[in-house]
Amino acid sequence: MAESEILNYATGLKMVNESKWEKLFGFPAVKPDGKIEQKHCDLAYAIQKITEDIVIKMAKEAKRITGSDFLCMSGGVALNCVANGKLVRENVFKEIFIQPAAGDAGGALGAAQIAHHMYFDQKRETPLNGDSMKGAYLGPDFSDKEAVISFKKHKAVYHYIDSFDELCSEVSDLIDKGNVVGWFQGRMEFGPRALGNRSILGDARNKEMQKKLNLKIKYRESFRPFAPSVLIESSNEFFDLPVSSPYMLLIADVNKERRNTLPENYNELDLWEKLYFERSDVQAITHLDFSARVQTVHKETNPRYWQLINTFKEKTGYGIVVNTSFNVRGEPIVCTPEDAYKCFMRTEMDYLVVNNFLLKKTEQPDWKNRDKWMVEFKPD
């Protein structure tokens, strides 16, 4: 391998020898935003399957040479939650921990930790209850005062709800009625997923929710349905998931009794028809193969988010909501109350909650042409 070629790996975005690939698979490389056909889906399936097999073999090798019952994972490929889900089901290890910031960002944390334990030779206390990531809620939080300053700057109309119980009750009703709610609380998540502190929420049962979130909030269509946040206590009612998944890094199957029968011509439907087909009573989060990318919500790490979903459960019987990251396509997840308000106003989100503040879209001042986010944030 010539070094010059190695260097091209690092910079080069053109990763394949296209003519060779075309010859092998019988079709040219897809152009960005090009039309996706069945053959492309089949090839995606093929490489995903091969990747899963490799990850499982590697895990088995790790088991063989360490003899351990436990596995820890990190690295970009560890974000492949489909492969992770399969690995859990293989039962190679008793328990698996995956670093939620599995990509480069997590490297900052790992670098600090390796220095602490191996350079300064400090003892390590094994965490007693779960991991020591604090639910990945490791970023900045913002006071009511800071929120008010942002609201005033944009002449926003806001209501302070004194009691959090009351706020949860009101927001649950709003979600139940089909509204999309921006939910901003406490410390920002570390890693690529929004885990209930910088999230956009909706009703997983709602048949229109997936479309609404795609077209009116995210401004893009995703092949993947949205992810659910489910109370850990309710997880078994919905999913075949023997373990917890606090960081949304595992997929699990939706329980059989919740599934609908597929029509005979199902395989002939096109991609989007398939996506929007009603597959279960929690349609917005059920993928084509009846899987879901689950986040289990734990009272210990996020009491406020847990309480909201629990209130929703008391009212509807469903301890589950749709959770998508608080951003538009191409934008990083919001950090500050001001980012949240802007995102709220740019989209057709119905309500925004920041700490104990509730904001209703129809009460807000006109935002049209106030900014050019479509230019600012390039599509993913």
Add this chain to the structure above:
Amino acid sequence: MIKILGISAFYHDSAAALIIDGEIIAAAQEERFTRKKHTPDFPVNAVRYCLEHSGYTIDELDAIVFYDKPLLKFERLLETYYAFVPRGLRQFIVSIPVWLKEKMFLKKMLYEGLAEIEKYNKKKLKLLFPEHHLSHAASAFYPSPFKEAAILTVDGVGEWATATICQGKDNKISLLKEMRFPHSVGLLYSAFTFYLGFRVNSGEYKLMGLAPYGNPKSEQTKNFIKLINKEIVTVKDDGSIWLNQKYLTMQQV
């Protein structure tokens, strides 16, 4: 009390994390503050946040630790400091002890980045560059609920060790096995991400989402699996792989 700041920068998704006596106090990605997705910039804002949240200054830290991305270092070093024609590159690399120089170069960039945050005493600052694979494995093992465990890291594009198996026990991590560049699962997945029209380094997620639309039972799918295994990747029993470079000649665009 031991206060350590970890920094990941100059590649993809810059971030900072602060730990005190082993406890994770604060961690954030720079993109959230600058509103530039996956920004590689030095994480001025994320570092500032970590310091403000804890109440410490740079001078009060026991160490600042940098997360190394080996391939990146070549790239940036050469890009920034030397003008070269690609053909001459190979010779350049084998004939010059880059590693020494590039560490100095990185240090300089780090010093400059930190100076943007506040005044500090450069002489007192302890800068550490742990081995890359150790940092990676550390982020998986140390926060885990296990006293001892196997550690598997499987990386994406742009690293020497593309997958490692380590063992963590108490406060130590040891490397048992590694797979080396260019034989990489991340790279393989990214190549298909590219071929199917998605962006490398962020579109992998879309590829994964697309996969269930494939028909596992169709002849086409079975044939694709056969072709990939025959032509592009050889998977051995221990999970190590061999990538056929004929299909992966990287081209600069």
